[in-house]
Amino acid sequence: MAMSETPHGEDPRSDARRPDDARRRPLHRRAWSAFIARPRPLHVVLLVICFFLGAALVTQVRAQQTDPLDKMSQEDLVLLLDQLQTRTDTLRGEKSDLEEQLSTLQDAASKNEAADAAAQKSLEQAEISAGTIPVHGPGLTMTVTDPDGNLNFTNFVLALGELRNADAEAISLNGVRLTGQSSFTQGSTDSTISVDGTQISSPYVWQIIGSSADISQALEIPSGAAQQMRTGTGATVTITAVDDVTITAVVEAQTPEFAKVQ
Numbered sequence: 001m002a003m004s005e006t007p008h009g010e011d012p013r014s015d016a017r018r019p020d021d022a023r024r025r026p027l028h029r030r031a032w033s034a035f036i037a038r039p040r041p042l043h044v045v046l047l048v049i050c051f052f053l054g055a056a057l058v059t060q061v062r063a064q065q066t067d068p069l070d071k072m073s074q075e076d077l078v079l080l081l082d083q084l085q086t087r088t089d090t091l092r093g094e095k096s097d098l099e100e101q102l103s104t105l106q107d108a109a110s111k112n113e114a115a116d117a118a119a120q121k122s123l124e125q126a127e128i129s130a131g132t133i134p135v136h137g138p139g140l141t142m143t144v145t146d147p148d149g150n151l152n153f154t155n156f157v158l159a160l161g162e163l164r165n166a167d168a169e170a171i172s173l174n175g176v177r178l179t180g181q182s183s184f185t186q187g188s189t190d191s192t193i194s195v196d197g198t199q200i201s202s203p204y205v206w207q208i209i210g211s212s213a214d215i216s217q218a219l220e221i222p223s224g225a226a227q228q229m230r231t232g233t234g235a236t237v238t239i240t241a242v243d244d245v246t247i248t249a250v251v252e253a254q255t256p257e258f259a260k261v262q
């Protein structure tokens with residue numbers, strides 16, 4: 001029996017093997033074959049879509065790179081500049097107002113602090129003068145020894161007056177704090193001395209805070225307290241400057257009975 005032949009003498013089995021052979025070809029050859037293949041409607045649609053996408057992308061990039069000021073007229077630019085200048089002047093004015101307010105607040109705070117400090121200092125001075133708080137500071141001690149008991153209360157009154165005149169800031173005598181209301185008394189039948197109701201005896205130790213030079217000079221003046229206690233009494237008076245005198249004795253604050261703040 002005669003066998004039929006395909007055109008050009010090709011083996012029919014070779015057509016059956018072509019799809020598998022195409023899949024076995026390298027990827028770059030298949031891509032090139034698809035690129036040069038006969039155009040189809042889908043290819044045209046994809047080409048149009050890519051074109052519009054590219055055009056839109058280019059337009060957007062150009063729009064972002066364009067300065068908005070380039071599109072404004074000269075009159076618009078002048079108006080914009082005036083508005084910016086006005087806004088700048090407004091902000092400068094607000095800044096100046098805020099700085100002035102801050103300065104005012106700082107001044108007020110400083111004045112309040114100064115007033116508080118002055119009030120605190122006045123309170124401390126009042127408490128020191130009233131003898132209601134312990135104190136310490138430079139000053140001196142005056143030790144009076146009267147073995148024969150010849151001193152009388154007037155010697156102590158004179159000494160206290162001279163100490164106050166010499167600006168002594170704090171004084172104690174044998175552990176009793178002396179203030180502007182302190183007083184001395186003497187027993188009617190003996191030579192005992194009392195200060196503010198507390199009996200004291202020799203040796204009499206005065207603790208004094210203030211200028212040691214001024215105070216010692218005031219005590220040692222002719223006919224002064226120290227000289228009078230030494231003369232004709234047999235008493236000895238020793239005055240010693242001290243760098244830091246500590247006075248712990250205090251008195252209880254007295255509430256005024258009649259005086260009222262006006």
